[in-house]
Amino acid sequence: MKRTIPLAIVLTMGITMMVQFFVPHPVSVGYYDLTTRWIRIVGAFALVLGTGSFIMFHSDKVRRRRQGWYYSIISLVALVVTTVIGLGWGIRPGSILQNVIYANFLVPLNASMFAILAFYMASAAYRAFRARTKEAALLLIAAFIVMLGMVPIGASIWGKLPELAEWVLSVPNMAAKRAIIFGVALGGIATSLKVILGIERGWLGGGKQ
Amino acid sequence: MHVSTDILTWVAVVLTVGIFSFLWKDNPFYKFCEHLFVGISLGYFISLTWYNAVYPDLFRPLFVQPLSEVSLGNKLLFIIPLLLGLCYFCRFIPRVSWLVRFPMAFVLGWGAGVTIPAVLQTSIIRQMQGTFLTPGIFARWDVFLWAIISFVGVVCSVLYFFFSREHKGALKVASETGIVFLMVGFGASFGYTVMARMSLLIGRFQFLLRDWLGLIQ
Amino acid sequence: MKFFDALQRIDRRIIYIVMGLLVIFPLVKPLGLGVSSGPRARTLFDAVDSIPAGRTLLISVDFDPSSMPELYPMLAALMRHAFARDVKVLLCGLWVTGAGLADKAVTEIPPEYGKKYGDDVVYLGWKAGIDAVILGMGENIKNVFPTDYYGHPLDSLRMMNEVVRLRDIPMAVAISAGTPGYTDWLNFAQSRYGLRLGAGVTAVSAADAYPYLQTGQLTGLLAGMKGGAEYEVLVQKKDYSRAYMPAVAAMDSQSLAHVVIMLLVIVGNIAYFATRKRGA
Known part of the structure; x- marks a missing residue:
């Protein structure tokens, strides 16, 4: 029961949702509409998994005084304070959540976290990007054409550079990316079918239950 | 130069510097900012999930709206997703943790079912249509030439990923041609990645120079 | 050849500082390259x-x-x-x-x-x-x-x-x-x-x-x-x-940043091949 019923649910939902795509009958549309509403509600509850794991991980770290446990207190306090402010004062325009926490804490932290990648890219470009083979040289040339052609200085150096960059993107790049799309799509469809048919059962978790 | 006097702008600046300090080396200031970010993000997520999803989609119709607005039958229909959603909490109760499989099965089955026809149409059928050589390509010499190159590129790149046969003879030629296209594709992606990363850095500098220091208008 | 060895061992923080300064400069003093639409x-x-x-x-x-x-x-x-x-x-x-x-x-x-x-x-x-x-x-x-x-x-x-x-x-x-x-x-x-x-x-x-x-x-x-x-x-x-057009205002910096990255790749490759030749 613990494994069979979930597998039966997956099979039923998978097959019916595939079939309803091709059947525009009112019953099919009604079923589709109802399950679509349900899935949004169930999907929102999935947050419980993430939040629970987060609290368990950090509280365990604090309890056992593991290395850097005091940073976990910061995470837990930030979580509680943000949640209390968010749920207590709401998300309307001018709210503390939006005007203070989001605009002046979340935005700079998140944006800066990704901004520092530019420096690592510069360092990696200097140390690791070597034209050791013909293929690497080709990659390098294509990268240079796009890098220059897609910014204003490219047109100042040679007027045709933006057109060349656009050609690289529209013809050889497009062909390569389309081949990758085929691979990814076929892989995705195969995995979905394996899940529906119960061949892929990793999501059930380990153990004999 | 007009340095901002807004305390919140200064907070944002301090946090920005805290994250940037990692460039020098890992340090407590950075770690503080990092952990603060994780906690705030999750708190924000919870608040929005309540106000944008759980309250309007479930709590309000089930518990707040009167029967004159939502019929009893419709209210009962909300019980099923509520029970499925509550099963997620069982993940943390060892004796009944297996119940978490029910909502997961529902979500996975539904997702797999709707994804297959959609992906088939968007990423297989339409992409194959775009690859075929049609009469329209004969309109101009350059259109014709680029269409032929694209067609060869797609076929050869796909063949490069065909590992069921040893790459010998014609297949070797095709897969080697495929590598050329793939390398140009990866190069284009790399060029664009440089652009992306630099843009993010510029964005942060614009904040520091404009909003904080008032050096640029 | 010592020069190329030194180039290979350059401290990453020097690269960061050069990069940062060259991105900041055009934001304060725009180069006026202009933007055309693709x-x-x-x-x-x-x-x-x-x-x-x-x-x-x-x-x-x-x-x-x-x-x-x-x-x-x-x-x-x-x-x-x-x-x-x-x-x-x-x-x-x-x-x-x-x-x-x-x-x-x-x-x-x-x-x-x-x-x-x-x-x-x-x-x-x-x-x-x-x-x-x-x-x-x-x-x-x-x-x-x-x-x-x-x-x-x-x-x-x-x-x-x-x-x-x-x-x-x-x-x-x-x-x-x-x-x-x-x-x-x-x-x-x-x-x-x-x-x-x-x-x-x-x-x-x-x-x-x-x-x-x-x-x-x-x-x-x-x-x-x-x-x-x-x-x-x-x-x-x-x-x-x-x-105000924030993206347009950033384009001079963007251009200069790309040139810097390309120069870093080129200089890095020159230093690498020069030292490798000597090693061979």
Whole structure:
């Protein structure tokens, strides 16, 4: 029961949702509409998994005084304070959540976290990007054409550079990316079918239950 | 130069510097900012999930709206997703943790079912249509030439990923041609990645120079 | 040869400082390189320009602050373009941490054109369940979003009386930083409901969008901050806006940063091959 019923649910939902795509009958549309509403509600509850794991991980770290446990207190306090402010004062325009926490804490932290990648890219470009083979040289040339052609200085150096960059993107790049799309799509469809048919059962978790 | 006097702008600046300090080396200031970010993000997520999803989609119709607005039958229909959603909490109760499989099965089955026809149409059928050589390509010499190159590129790149046969003879030629296209594709992606990363850095500098220091208008 | 050895061992922090200074310099003292618009941005601009006044443009805000410098200028320019032409704007989002950015745009931009919330612009907010959200909007937007982001029932917003489902929307633009993003709109909104879709993407994922442009699934593309700058220029050229253009202002820095990266690759390779030759 613990494994069979979930597998039966997956099979039923998978097959019916595939079939309803091709059947525009009112019953099919009604079923589709109802399950679509349900899935949004169930999907929102999935947050419980993430939040629970987060609290368990950090509280365990604090309890056992593991290395850097005091940073976990910061995470837990930030979580509680943000949640209390968010749920207590709401998300309307001018709210503390939006005007203070989001605009002046979340935005700079998140944006800066990704901004520092530019420096690592510069360092990696200097140390690791070597034209050791013909293929690497080709990659390098294509990268240079796009890098220059897609910014204003490219047109100042040679007027045709933006057109060349656009050609690289529209013809050889497009062909390569389309081949990758085929691979990814076929892989995705195969995995979905394996899940529906119960061949892929990793999501059930380990153990004999 | 007009340095901002807004305390919140200064907070944002301090946090920005805290994250940037990692460039020098890992340090407590950075770690503080990092952990603060994780906690705030999750708190924000919870608040929005309540106000944008759980309250309007479930709590309000089930518990707040009167029967004159939502019929009893419709209210009962909300019980099923509520029970499925509550099963997620069982993940943390060892004796009944297996119940978490029910909502997961529902979500996975539904997702797999709707994804297959959609992906088939968007990423297989339409992409194959775009690859075929049609009469329209004969309109101009350059259109014709680029269409032929694209067609060869797609076929050869796909063949490069065909590992069921040893790459010998014609297949070797095709897969080697495929590598050329793939390398140009990866190069284009790399060029664009440089652009992306630099843009993010510029964005942060614009904040520091404009909003904080008032050096640029 | 000692010179090349020294080049190989240069401290990463020196590279960081050079990089940082060269990015900052053009922000303070612009080089005046100018920005011209490419064909992909023009296609999107023309498509938005052809939406009849009074109809609705849907913008999906599928990004968060991590890609704000690249994508927020696109969102602002698109909204200004729409409002200048009396096109209504409906916003929604698939990224929870992007909700605040859409809220910022809805609060700041409509007043520039005297547009009123509920009549000319509505922000639906964020919902869990990506594909379920898009598919649900195809059938009935009110079923997915009974209330907007701020908690107003959709029935109380006049604009929403004319927009019931995705088929009532002549065009949508997905501004995406990854997944979920424009591919989900293609998969579920276009394949099932025939929604005409344009895209604004981070530069990282721009090269991946070209197969969808070639098939016509995407109507125009804005790639990264440069894409945002191109759209800002197009909007200003037609005198639709005189607002500050953050992406255009960043383009000199962007150009210089690219040159620096290329020089770093070239110098790194010269030093590598010079020392390798000696070793061989």
